[in-house]
Amino acid sequence: xxLRNPFRKKATLGMKFRPAYKxxxxxxxxxxxxxxxxxxxxxxxxILGTGSFFGLAYWSNRDxxxxxxxxxxxxxxxxxxxxxxxxxxxxxxGQILGEKNPNQQIGIASQSKMLTAYAVLQGIDNGDYQWTTxxxxxxxxxxxxxxxxxxxxxxxxxxxxxxxxxxxxxxxxTSANDASLALADFAKKKSETQQEFLNRWSKKLxxxxxxxxxxxxxxxxxxxxxxxxxxKKNAENKATTTDLAILAYNILKDYPDVRGYYDKIGLVYSxxxxxxxxxxxxxxxxxxxxxxxxxxxNPKNLTFExxxxxxxxxxxxxxxxxxxxxxxxxxxxxxxxxxKYTDSKERYQVTIDAVNQVxxxxxxxxxxxxxxxxxxxxxxxxxxxxxxxxxxxxxxRTYWIKKSEKGQLSFAKVKRYNSQSLSDDDVVLSxxxxxxxxxxxxxxxxxxxxxxxxxxxxxxxxxxGYRQNWLxxxxx
Numbered sequence: 234x235x236l237r238n239p240f241r242k243k244a245t246l247g248m249k250f251r252p253a254y255k256x257x258x259x260x261x262x263x264x265x266x267x268x269x270x271x272x273x274x275x276x277x278x279x280i281l282g283t284g285s286f287f288g289l290a291y292w293s294n295r296d297x298x299x300x301x302x303x304x305x306x307x308x309x310x311x312x313x314x315x316x317x318x319x320x321x322x323x324x325x326x327g328q329i330l331g332e333k334n335p336n337q338q339i340g341i342a343s344q345s346k347m348l349t350a351y352a353v354l355q356g357i358d359n360g361d362y363q364w365t366t367x368x369x370x371x372x373x374x375x376x377x378x379x380x381x382x383x384x385x386x387x388x389x390x391x392x393x394x395x396x397x398x399x400x401x402x403x404x405x406x407t408s409a410n411d412a413s414l415a416l417a418d419f420a421k422k423k424s425e426t427q428q429e430f431l432n433r434w435s436k437k438l439x440x441x442x443x444x445x446x447x448x449x450x451x452x453x454x455x456x457x458x459x460x461x462x463x464x465k466k467n468a469e470n471k472a473t474t475t476d477l478a479i480l481a482y483n484i485l486k487d488y489p490d491v492r493g494y495y496d497k498i499g500l501v502y503s504x505x506x507x508x509x510x511x512x513x514x515x516x517x518x519x520x521x522x523x524x525x526x527x528x529x530x531n532p533k534n535l536t537f538e539x540x541x542x543x544x545x546x547x548x549x550x551x552x553x554x555x556x557x558x559x560x561x562x563x564x565x566x567x568x569x570x571x572x573k574y575t576d577s578k579e580r581y582q583v584t585i586d587a588v589n590q591v592x593x594x595x596x597x598x599x600x601x602x603x604x605x606x607x608x609x610x611x612x613x614x615x616x617x618x619x620x621x622x623x624x625x626x627x628x629x630r631t632y633w634i635k636k637s638e639k640g641q642l643s644f645a646k647v648k649r650y651n652s653q654s655l656s657d658d659d660v661v662l663s664x665x666x667x668x669x670x671x672x673x674x675x676x677x678x679x680x681x682x683x684x685x686x687x688x689x690x691x692x693x694x695x696x697x698g699y700r701q702n703w704l705x706x707x708x709x
Contacts, residue, residue, distance in 0.1 A: 293706035294615060297648035301667035305638045308669055310594050316583045317549070317570025320474040321591050323633060324555065324563035327482060327676030330591045330633055335475045338442050339569045342543035343385075343408045344553050345431075345450030345470040347480050349417045350405055352434045353397065354488050356420050364398040367506070373458035374415040384455075386411040388512050393504040403502060405494050406516035408542065410449035414459060417448035428461055431470075438483055439675055443472040450543060469545060474567040477553050479675055481540055481565050485555070486680075492555060495539035498522065517542055525578050531585050533592060534559055542580065549573060550580035556588050562597060562631060564588055595633040598642040600683055602629050606644050606664075613649040615702035618692040624661060627686040632666050643667045644683055651703075655691040660684045 263269075309329040312319050318334035329335075356362055370393050376386040385408045389395060395403075395412075397419070403412035414427070421430035431445035446468055447459040454466035461468065472480075484491055498519035503511045515523075521537065538555040550573070554566040566587060572579025600606070604626045611621040624647060632642055645664040654661045663682035672681050694702065 290704055290706050294649065294651060294703050296650050297613075298645050298650070298662075298664065299648060300645045300665065301643050303640070304667050304669040305640050305642065306635045306669055307595075307633055308635075309671055310591065310635075312587050312590055314568070314583050314587050314590070315571065315579070316568045316587075318474045318567075319569070319571075319583065319587050320478050320567045321587050322478055322482070322565050322673055323631065324482075324485065324565045326630060326632065326681055327673035328633055328681075329671045329673060330564070330595060331587055332474075336442065336473050337569075338444070338471045338473055339551075340452075340469045340545040340548035341472045341477065341551060341569065342450040342470070342545045342548065343410075344472075344477055344541050344543035344551055345445070345448065346404050346408065346413045346543075347477070347484060347541050347553065348431055348434055348438075348445075349413050349420070349448045350401065350491075351438070351480065351484050351487075352430070353401055353416055353420050354484070357397070362397055362419075364396065364401075366397045367394040368397060368400055368415055368419045369394050370411070370415055371418060374411050374418060376411040376414075376457075384451075385409050387502065387514065389502075389504050394506070395502055395504060396506075399502040402494065402497070403500055403514075405491070405541070406497050406518065407500050407514050408517060409514075410451065413448045413450075426461075427459060438480060440472065440476040440479060441674075443470075443476050444468075445470050452545060467547075469547075474569055475674070477567045477569075478565055478673055481553050481555075481567070482673055482676065484540075485565070491540070492538050494518070495521075495537065495555075520577070521581070525581055528578050529582055529585060533585075533589055535585055535588055537581070537584075538563075542577075544574050544580075546574045550576055552580040552584055554581075554584050556584060558588070558592060560597075564591070591633075594636060596636050596638075597631050597633050599629060599631040600626055600642075600644075602626055605688070606646075606683075608643070609646055612647045613651075614655075614691075615651045615699050616653050616693055617655055617702075618694055618698070620702045620705070620708065622655070622661075622691050623688040624685040625688045627658075627660055627684040630683045632668055632670070634668065640667075647685070653693060655687060655693050657687050657690045659686055661686055 310331045312331040312333040317339055318337045320335050321331040322329050370389050370391055372391045375391040376384055377388060377390050387403055387409050400412040400416045403409040417427050417430060427448050428446055435443050446453050446461050447456045450470050453460050453464050453468040495518040497516050500514045500516050536557045540553045540555050543551040549570040551569045556564045556566050566584045568580055568583045571583040611623050613620060614622045644666050650662060652661050663679050663684045665682050
């Protein structure tokens, strides 16, 4: 025992262990300063270059449609006609050509029937009923005993049936009040009143300044069972010429065959489908041909193709018309407050005068279908094989320019438009004319503008091909 330090370890054979090698940490060598700066500069150039390339590619591949800076004057003229309000528009594009108090609300009488007509046509399209579906005449819709000089109606009685088509033709061609009331009762929801039915369809068509009471357009006190008790006795359906033009435009756009109704001279109908009891009634078109047409001063030989008349003691005569000139240009016209309530001629004469004023004040410039627009080269399209397509006009369009203008109509130039519509019958896009003009509310751009399609069908690339074209933006 070690008395000096009992806790001290004994030496082990006097041996001392050492590591076989000694670890040494090597000091890292730094690159020279100029090399480090060079690397950072190169990285920065790479990042900026890549970003600039893709940014330029994105910018170059955007849709490039260049509009003309100068515009020709095609704004609406002020009509000077013997009516409280009037409107003339191009029947295709909806370009407003002439107007007088277009937003003045006025009684529209039987022109109201156009709203029921549109609702019924929509119901047939939706499969709610068919033209051959029979409609039973209710007690309220039986106007057979009323004075025909005061109330246009059919010779049909309570409990009898007429088809939807017979009632529609009677309403549209002879302005039969009972036909309109019966159709509205048939087409409306069971929970609706006629007034609610009319308001619903007016809202659907976005008619902004209208008032509705009954489907026949009768003054409230003369609507009999259809009188709205909460309204005044002299309350009547009202609208502006603009609203009536919107209604007429939608009817003609969605149901172009309506034009043919005005050619009918006589209405033929058979209550209960009994052909042995068939009845015939002179239509408005027939009355126009026999009694009114020869009295009109019509130097430009304009042609009437409809659409609907209407008159009230307070508002005078009204007509929503389809008029064609000798070159085949179609106009939608509306006149309200034209002549006295009982005057059948004046509304037609005012319509002729309004269209003549337009024709005297405007030149028309038309663009035919299947044409390459002047100055329109090939359009870049990254989806197309070869990267380019040739766009041409798909449909004919006519625009109206004031005769005081000397310039030529032109259209936006399409330099690039990446579209997957590559068929020769697809509308790729529509371009605007260099025209300062106003259009009827609700007319789609596809009608206001000129639709373009591909001159020929082009093969569409896959995503890889699209990316390659997209990245080759600099190629001409």
